[in-house]
Amino acid sequence: MKFGIYPGCSLTGSARDYNESVFAIAEAFGLEFTQIPDWNCCGATAAHNLNKELSLALPARILALAEKNGLEEIIVPCAACYSRLVVTQHELKKDPELKNRICEVIEMDYRGTSVILNVIEWIDKYIIPKLEEKIVKPFNHKVACYYGCLLVRPDKILNYDRAEDPQTLDIVMSKIGAAPVDYPFKTECCGAGLSISRTDIVSKLSGKIIEDAEHRGAEAIIVACPMCHSNLDMRRPDINKYWKAKYKIPVIFVTQAIGLAIGLPAEKVGLKRHFVEVKIS
């Protein structure tokens, strides 16, 4: 089975670690990806704040390219890209006139037939069934699963997991031997796109997320979003400065944790690229 993969801007840049871990576990499970050829920006936060048509046309072009290349299922590891693609598919499905208009804009056919998976859905569908036999080193650690804002939202469109108290990441982690802690900060805001413009706000918000995870004895924060990761990991020095603290808890992508559990070396799943040193293995 060949999947399309839409990396978006982060997986080729700041989240190379995430990208490497997705590819590494896919390879270990005999799954192959085809990168959607000639993909473009999903529009991120900027487009839908400026121009609705643009914000739909950008993801529609990506989906149209996937259709054109016969990619029936696309995995979108970045939670923000995922959200844009899913919302676009939903909007165009419920409004055929809008769909026709967008097709004119992108000068391509768009049917909306591709199945879009976020990383947890993908793990659920293709990794979990074969996971047990592959585990060589159970991930026996207490973890705090952090979902952020976009992974399971908007819930009316996704109809997947519970928006305010999601469980899917916890379930995946417990399957590889981890013990998720009761963690109320699962969907609290990390500061998101203010990562660049207002690091002080990111420091304040992300600091609370990290503090509570450490307080509950978690040994790692598990994420599935490049933005969450960069705020919690890359901005750690700012966070520690802001809160006058010495938070050391590492932030690990769910795919990296699975990689470790099935015996992949830390380098292979990008764990050496983190800003906060990952000592657990």
Place this chain on the structure above:
Amino acid sequence: MARIGVFVCHCGENISATVDCGKVAETIGNLKHVAYSTEYKYMCSDPGQTLIKDAIKEHNLTGVVVSACSPRMHEPTFRKACAEGGLNPFLCEMANLREHCSWVHEKNELTTEKAIDIVRTQVEKVKLNSALQPIKVPVTKTAMVIGGGIAGIQSALDIANTGHKVIMIERSPSIGGHMSQLSETFPTLDCSQCILTPRMVEVAQHPNITLYTYAEVESVEGFIGNFKVKVRKKAKSLDEKACTGCGLCTTKCPQKKIPNEFEQGMGMRPAIYVPFPQAVPNRPVIDRENCTYYIKGKCKICEIVCPTKAIRFDQPDEILELEIGAIVVATGFDIKHADFFPEYGHGRYKDIIDGLQFERLASASGPTAGVIKRPSDGEIPKNIVFIACAGSRDPAKGIAYCSKICCMYTAKHAMLYKHKVHEGKAHVFYMDIRSGGKNYDEFVRRAIEEDHVNYIRGRVSTVFERDGKLIVKGVDTLLGAQQVEIVADMVVLATAGVASSGAEDLAQKLHVSYDSHKFFAEAHPKLKPVETNTAGIFLAGACQNPKDIPDAVSQASGAAVKVAALFSQSELTREPLVAIVNRTSPPTYSTCVGCFMCQSVCPYQAIEREEFKARDGKVVKTVAKINEGLCQGCGTCVALCRSKSIDLLGYSNTQVYAEVVALLNEY
């Protein structure tokens, strides 16, 4: 020769503002067979009705068309007027010029044209009307009240006090309902049990009331005045006559770890139990699902200790067949469990409880004897948060409607807490305070001003536990949407009031309508709030929508009056607008072929099989026969009859056809 009179009503300006009533009356007056046509400002008024009565006599009318409002509004009025004028009331038809025309169109010629068309159809129809005689049916003067909460109790007592028999059905082992669980009641803070239990005893002792607890309605057949109700009396595993209610069995039962429903799971009960000490009847039942004997086949300790040998392990359920004249539904409400709101932590953290659980905590008869102790460790909470609208008025997550009682009981809870824990702090998160009602707003103000309850206008986003404390995160929208974080020892959720479990099932058994929230539907939201759309079935209390005690009691008395009015007649008169299978003499000439497709679609089980036998007793033909007592005149059978053998009296195929033809023809 038909001589039709047409009476065009202005309905004040409701019709005449957009319809030229004069032109309608004039045009219709020129039609063939119309002997008299006139207009008047208020046809339903006394002079208007007199106009009709006089015209019937003066012009020797054979039919009347009143062109006014919806027949739902005034058809009975005008039929009565016709009858008084000497005309069979079923020779009167209404043309709906208001709802069907004037209210929905602009003032112009087309509107008047449409009005003329509407009247024309009715003129054509009324020509074919036949004089019908009302159907008389006898009345069984016994009422059934379903549900033994405060609404049911009030209704039953009121009906019984008019001298009529009442049968009360309650599915749990005791009557009393939710009110018996409450600690104090707003806005007076009088003890709920103290005002309720005397009523419960009155029900049990009233000579006109027969009480069946641990019983449920199995099926309902029949119609107003003549219901046949099957009731399943669940086996209590007890000879109720032999039992003295000494309670020895309940103390000796070795199974003691069953969550107590009456205590909302905050206490335990044995397998043989009386729900609460003041229960009526004060006799235990065996909960067979949790009884060691029924699970493992041995134990029988209750049987051994019973001094009067009243335990009956092999007692079967009993089915009672009851003849009932009227039914009052008073099945009450449930509270919505908070698991749809996972961020509020109900069920995950022990010290987050719902409103009914708090009632038990505050109740002198509750698991803590009225001391406010938190469930996790029995400590007295120093800081308590009440969250109003936990599910109500929240179409995205909960239910769209307002549960009505929560604002008041939350104020009461906060007050009770402050009265018991003087040094404690109580906070209430609310959306709006809805305290309409006699002395209600004063009550809330008292909580705020005298008892210093901290009211915070805003929603709570999440509640979680940290180091044994509950962190409540919310917003204060009166302080510029400032974020609020309260470290609490206990949180009480005012969860939404929802329809009682099994309400939908019961509604279907009773053939009464219910809304999308499974609350029973009243016949008219304003003018028929206690009636249902099914004649002879009435509503009382929170089965219709969440209600407080005064509202439930008022409605219960209203329902009782309806029942008493019904029982004041020796026989009932029903409209004869029922379906009829055509019959000619001899009956074998009926065109009915006996396919009985009509029987399978009839929603009221009104179609019976009628056999014609030859002299030797052999069945020569079987045809459908409609029980006019059961038929509601819906017409489903007419539409389905393949041989066109069924007609609806008053709405026959030829009458409806005449209406259609009138519209197609020029006049």
